Amino acid sequence: MNELDILYQELILQHYKHPRNREPLSGNFIIHENPSCGDSLRLQIEWEGSDRIRRVVFDGHGCAISIASASIMTELLSGRTRLEALEICKRSLSYLRRDPRDSMDPGEGIDLGDLRALAGVRQFPLRVKCATLAWHGIEKELKSTISTPKLVGKDLNPR
Amino acid sequence: MFTLKTGRFPLLEANPNLVYLDNASTTQKPEPVIRAISEYYQTRNANVHRAVYRLAEASTYAYEGARNRVARFIGASSSKEIVFTRGTTEALNLIAHSLTRTFLHPGDVIIVTQMDHHSNIVPFWLAAREQGLHLRFWPITQTGELDIQDLETLWSEQVRVVTLPHVSNVLGTVNPIPSVASFVHERGAFLVLDAAQSVGHMPFDVSELGCDMAAFSSHKMYGPMGIGVLWVREQILDSLVPYQGGGEMIATVSETDITFNEPPYRFEAGTPNVEGAVGLAAAIDFLDSLDREKIWEEEQKLARYGAEVLSDIEHLTLYGEAAIRAPVFTFNLEGVHSHDLAQFLDSRSIAVRSGHHCAQPLLHRLGATSAVRASLGICNSKEDLDRLVDALEDARRYFQ
Structure with a gap:
């Protein structure tokens, strides 16, 4: 595989050309932008009850890497509880930014789905921020909508 | 590869396959410039203007010699008009700060253009916000040019400063500075020129x-x-209030009073970049040895050829079609984001810039959020443009 194809794997181009859960947003959404390149994603979480994500939807504009990553993210987070989603965010961000010298694989023991096809981005340090754009946005949103009692409540750490 | 006999560019020699098309960001360096900097450190390094020993004198002589060289190169009437800064950005910050504080009053208006780089917009915006001034944007035309009639429409008695780029870093448009200057001066305002490009x-x-x-x-x-x-016209520079404070820019400092040094030193606080000044002087010698008329002639050939071959590419939008343009081409290929396109071109060893080029108001006006820019200089040739065109055609197939 040549260098370029490592970055733009077929699966990534598929997500770019046919993104999942991308639709025009209305109502409340958050805008997450990369000021250095002008890419801008709008993200929305549809909740089922107070704690479960029914679906994550997005629109906006960005490069193949940022759109594919957003598309994959919506697949990974839909159906998850808030805490599960935050864990997936944390692991995905570490996975995308993984330093090859690290011995631990942040993707170990967790299903990161198509995100693994984005691992090639690690060889292109300048493009990592494209891959992490949607993830940073949704992580911020997930953290900001945690209501205070839950954050400090005992039930978060039952043991 | 080169159209002009430019001599050695060590980085380009070491990368014979590289097509470097990011000259509007920064140019590669010819061997005499690299040598001049190295020689300065090996033979003349000392702080300037401060000591009496011979080495310090040699260093001061090199630094002030560079100032003279710059003055002659741009037709300044005296080297006193030359202030060394860190770059265009600091120069524009300095002028935005000192010009407005010396001459403008709340309610006065500054005109910037829609094709300005952020480094020309933001300093004046900051000055405006702090001093109750207003900023107006001179719009561009459909062809990506500036029309003096639009400036006239925008004009009012309160306009005190007009600031604009000589050449747009996005569109390649060469603006008609002498006509703008007469218009602005007839109305008693100042004209600031961003000549980076x-x-x-x-x-x-x-x-x-x-x-x-x-x-x-x-x-x-x-x-x-x-x-x-x-560069500031001497009568104006003489009256400007200082920008940064520090050593070199003062005449006397006591516990009760400070007096400032004469220009240009009043505007050069701290130890200057002597190595940089020496390198800049070498770059000027290099440019003069090539003859600037010839350089511009060659670059205009590249500008015409590039505009022609790029316009022929299907699904490519080339921004700007100024009558007089520099070889700076900004474009988008339908269905391919600028970052992906730049990445693809890099895999073909073609270095271009992608993003908003620090000109968000302009990109917004053009209806784009980002774009690819190929910018040429004296090291480029028509073959480089041909390689770009071939790669662009392949890129569309790759991402399609």
Whole structure:
């Protein structure tokens, strides 16, 4: 595989050309932008009850890497509880930014789905921020909508 | 590869396959510039203007010699008009700060253009916000040019400063500075010129252009990074309030009073970038040895050829179609994001820039959020443009 194809794997181009859960947003959404390149994603979480994500939807504009990553993210987070989603965010961000010298694989023991096809981005340090754009946005949103009692409540750490 | 006999560019020699098309960001450096910097450190390094020993004198002589060289190169009436800065950005910050604080009053208006770089918009915006001034944007035309009639429409008695780029870093448009200068001066306002994209590419003479101040960077004209120039007409520079404070810019400091040094030293606080000034002087010698008329002639050929071959590419939008343009081409390929396109071109060893090019108001006006830019200089040739065109055609297939 040549260098370029490592970055733009077929699966990534598929997500770019046919993104999942991308639709025009209305109502409340958050805008997450990369000021250095002008890419801008709008993200929305549809909740089922107070704690479960029914679906994550997005629109906006960005490069193949940022759109594919957003598309994959919506697949990974839909159906998850808030805490599960935050864990997936944390692991995905570490996975995308993984330093090859690290011995631990942040993707170990967790299903990161198509995100693994984005691992090639690690060889292109300048493009990592494209891959992490949607993830940073949704992580911020997930953290900001945690209501205070839950954050400090005992039930978060039952043991 | 080169159209002009440019001599050695060590980085390009070491990368014979590289098509470097990011000259508007920074140019590569010719061997004499690299040598001059190295020689300065090996033979003349000492702080300037401060000591009496011979080495310090040699260093001061090198630094002040560079100032003279710059003055002659741009047709300044005296080297006192040359202020060394870190680059265009610092030069524009300096002028935005000091010009407005010396001459403007709350309610006065500054006109910037829709094609300005952020480094020309933001300093004036900051000055405006702090001093109750207003900023107006001179719009561009459909062809990506500036029309003086639009300036006239925008005009009111409160306009005190007009600031604009000589050459747009996005559209390649060469603006008609002498006509703008007469218009602005007839109405008693100041004209500031952002010359970052022009000095290294065409004949440049401040008296012919007619502006009151001009800013440019060494690293975009084959010199080193970290040094630039602010030229200000002497009568104006004499009256400007200081920008940064520190050593060198003062005459006397006591517990009760401070008096300032004469220009240009009043505006050069702290130890200057002597290495940079020496390198810039070498870059100027290099440009003069090539003849700037010839350089501009060659670059205009590249500009015409590039505009022609790029316009022929299907699904490519080339922004700007100015009658007089520099070889700076900004474009988008339908269905391919600028970052992906730049990445693809890099895999073919073609270095271009992608993003908003620090000109968000302009990109917004063009209806784009980002774009690819290929910018040429004296090291480029028509073959480089041909390689770009081939790669663009392949890129569309790749992402389709």
